[in-house]
Amino acid sequence: MNKLMLQSLVLPPVTEPAPTPDQAALAELAANVDAAARRKLGRSLSIREVDAGSCNGCELEIHALNNAFYDLERFGLRFVASPRHADVLLVTGPLSANMREALERTWRATPDPKWVVAIGDCAVDGGLFAGSYACVGGISAAVPVDLHIRGCPPSPTQLLKGLLALLKS
Amino acid sequence: MSALGDLLGKRQRISAHRPWPRAVVDAEGWDSAAFLAADGRCTLLGLWGEKDAVHMALAVQDPLEIAILSLPCPDGAFPSVGRHHPPAIRLERAIRDLFGLTPQGAVDARPWLDHGRWGKRRPLGEAQADAGAGEPYAFLPVEGESLHQIPVGPVHAGIIEPGHFRFTANGETVVRLEERLGYVHKGIEGLMAGAEIAHAAKLAGRVSGDSTVAYAVAFAQALEAALEIAPPRRAQWLRALMIELERLANHLGDIGAICNDASFAIMLTHCGILRERVLRASDAAFGHRLMRDRVVPGGVAVDLSNTGIDAIRALLREIRARFPTLVQLYDRTTSLQDRTVATGHLSATLARQFGAGGFVGRASGRAFDARQLPAPLPYGELGFEIATRTDGDVNARVWVRIDEVTQSLKLIEQILERLPGGNTHIALPSVSEEREGMAIIEGFRGDILVWLRVGADGRVRRCHLRDPSWFQWPLLEAVIEGNIVADFPLCNKSFNCSYSGHDL
Numbered sequence: 001m002n003k004l005m006l007q008s009l010v011l012p013p014v015t016e017p018a019p020t021p022d023q024a025a026l027a028e029l030a031a032n033v034d035a036a037a038r039r040k041l042g043r044s045l046s047i048r049e050v051d052a053g054s055c056n057g058c059e060l061e062i063h064a065l066n067n068a069f070y071d072l073e074r075f076g077l078r079f080v081a082s083p084r085h086a087d088v089l090l091v092t093g094p095l096s097a098n099m100r101e102a103l104e105r106t107w108r109a110t111p112d113p114k115w116v117v118a119i120g121d122c123a124v125d126g127g128l129f130a131g132s133y134a135c136v137g138g139i140s141a142a143v144p145v146d147l148h149i150r151g152c153p154p155s156p157t158q159l160l161k162g163l164l165a166l167l168k169s
Numbered sequence: 170m171s172a173l174g175d176l177l178g179k180r181q182r183i184s185a186h187r188p189w190p191r192a193v194v195d196a197e198g199w200d201s202a203a204f205l206a207a208d209g210r211c212t213l214l215g216l217w218g219e220k221d222a223v224h225m226a227l228a229v230q231d232p233l234e235i236a237i238l239s240l241p242c243p244d245g246a247f248p249s250v251g252r253h254h255p256p257a258i259r260l261e262r263a264i265r266d267l268f269g270l271t272p273q274g275a276v277d278a279r280p281w282l283d284h285g286r287w288g289k290r291r292p293l294g295e296a297q298a299d300a301g302a303g304e305p306y307a308f309l310p311v312e313g314e315s316l317h318q319i320p321v322g323p324v325h326a327g328i329i330e331p332g333h334f335r336f337t338a339n340g341e342t343v344v345r346l347e348e349r350l351g352y353v354h355k356g357i358e359g360l361m362a363g364a365e366i367a368h369a370a371k372l373a374g375r376v377s378g379d380s381t382v383a384y385a386v387a388f389a390q391a392l393e394a395a396l397e398i399a400p401p402r403r404a405q406w407l408r409a410l411m412i413e414l415e416r417l418a419n420h421l422g423d424i425g426a427i428c429n430d431a432s433f434a435i436m437l438t439h440c441g442i443l444r445e446r447v448l449r450a451s452d453a454a455f456g457h458r459l460m461r462d463r464v465v466p467g468g469v470a471v472d473l474s475n476t477g478i479d480a481i482r483a484l485l486r487e488i489r490a491r492f493p494t495l496v497q498l499y500d501r502t503t504s505l506q507d508r509t510v511a512t513g514h515l516s517a518t519l520a521r522q523f524g525a526g527g528f529v530g531r532a533s534g535r536a537f538d539a540r541q542l543p544a545p546l547p548y549g550e551l552g553f554e555i556a557t558r559t560d561g562d563v564n565a566r567v568w569v570r571i572d573e574v575t576q577s578l579k580l581i582e583q584i585l586e587r588l589p590g591g592n593t594h595i596a597l598p599s600v601s602e603e604r605e606g607m608a609i610i611e612g613f614r615g616d617i618l619v620w621l622r623v624g625a626d627g628r629v630r631r632c633h634l635r636d637p638s639w640f641q642w643p644l645l646e647a648v649i650e651g652n653i654v655a656d657f658p659l660c661n662k663s664f665n666c667s668y669s670g671h672d673l
Contacts, residue, residue, distance in 0.1 A: 057378025
């Protein structure tokens with residue numbers, strides 16, 4: 001382990017420079033986010049992730065945000081274990097009927113002001129799962145969504161662009 | 170002749186079923202099949218329903234024989250398999266929820282996937298409107314002194330899929346874990362019925378995101394078996410390449426995550442870097458980090474260019490240079506070994522009884538690997554070993570993953586060296602009658618089974634996708650017993666069962 005630690009100290013970090021915030025995300029946020037709420041939260045946000053029926057593809061890429069290449073925490077964004085500690089809910093999936101109540105309860109447990117970011121194509125309107133008896137079809141059917149980050153799944157860079165827009169809107 | 174052959178011998182076979190035989194049995198034959206599974210002469214590979222029938226896939230090992238038995242259910246009932254063979258219990262509960270077929274004599278009459286939230290009952294059978302707003306679930310009773318319960322989920326503390334775990338503990342020691350799943354049920358099999366092939370193939374690739382390639386290959390191969398077509402050799406080799414890249418990415422991620430659950434974060438960091446390299450190489454080679462929608466019925470959607478080959482070769486070099494140090498670190502850190510060795514022990518008997526696939530089975534001595542099945546995938550032409558251990562603990566499951574990383578590197582190297590030329594796709598023929606096909610593909614988690622029936626109009630009539638997790642989730646309940654609550658994350662991650670793949 002000592003050798004590995006030493007290398008970690010000597011070698012340059014693999015962390016990459018931040019991408020520019022997504023313009024489309026900035027526009028969507030400008031319409032949705034209250035400037036007063038933004039001022040209250042400042043430049044550091046705690047994120048609670050909620051899987052509302054995803055295939056787990058989005059979870060894999062959200063996980064990747066924490067790896068050394070993207071290093072999400074350097075932007076003041078961090079994942080927390082409870083909605084009660086969160087400013088942002090990051091929600092994935094077409095909203096399965098069986099997860100609806102859990103999502104609503106998580107949303108209610110999150111203190112105001114709060115934002116909801118819906119991740120992935122199926123979180124917009126159910127995507128490929130739209131029309132199923134088991135899917136509500138889109139996160140906004142249950143909780144108000146401030147920002148959509150599309151993709152199947154969105155890459156960590158796309159996720160980062162959207163989240164940076166959230167910080168800089 | 171094997172017991173399975175005996176059972177098939179005198180029955181009426183379905184002629185349009187490939188590549189393994191399917192025969193119609195009566196209730197007596199169905200029961201005999203359940204006994205074969207119960208006394209260990211056969212492994213239950215799957216159990217699924219449709220509107221008016223139930224099907225059971227069975228396998229005999231050495232020499233490998235696979236067959237499907239079907240029982241018509243004109244009265245909406247079938248003899249329970251689960252009462253003889255516990256691995257079938259949850260599958261039967263799902264059949265009853267989705268199709269309304271009753272397993273007679275079943276030991277567990279509670280719903281499984283149906284949480285009373287769909288607005289209807291029996292959505293894939295004779296559906297009936299139901300305005301139920303969710304009813305409380307009757308967890309199994311627990312009796313004893315000084316017991317307390319810890320309910321966890323469906324929303325978990327980490328970035329993971331939703332499910333509910335009900336722990337009953339005595340102090341720190343878990344005396345029972347009961348799982349409740351179904352939260353991410355999306356009705357995929359319902360969406361598949363009547364779908365065009367291309368649409369159904371996309372749905373198959375979204376059953377479990379971490380196994381998108383394996384599911385896409387399983388669906389395509391089942392369909393190709395049904396249509397009796399063979400995609401070009403190059404396409405088969407590229408499919409195997411993508412499956413192995415997917416396995417690499419997942420194993421690297423899991424090895425790091427298991428160590429992280431023992432608060433040994435340096436492994437997560439370094440394994441995370443390697444995992445990211447795999448995803449980037451996959452993106453460079455196939456145009457998508459998870460290689461989603463890159464495998465299509467008839468072949469593959471993208472060919473591999475020389476740039477792609479270079480990216481994968483560079484990846485192999487990097488993993489070979491860095492991974493051994495990490496393995497050594499894992500092996501030599503006693504505080505970490507203290508958490509993984511002897512934790513979450515799965516007995517060989519249970520692994521065999523449940524037909525546990527993937528690293529869960531192989532870490533408990535069950536040496537089954539669907540990559541040993543005959544072509545079309547090129548594994549028979551490639552040299553690799555099946556990693557097995559007999560300890561059955563978290564450590565053994567980590568080591569099977571470590572060994573499989575090494576084997577996947579070897580496989581990828583051979584595929585790149587000997588990749589055949591030619592086309593990568595053929596058009597699907599139209600057929601004049603209904604056809605049926607099945608495929609079993611070794612994803613990173615274990616054997617994925619896909620069975621489908623396609624109509625003369627080129628649409629899917631019925632498609633069943635069975636995730637390996639169906640036979641692993643119940644074992645997680647068994648291995649945690651007697652361990653401390655704090656070791657649950659280690660046990661859970663060492664299994665890494667799919668919620669989405671199971672819930673469908």
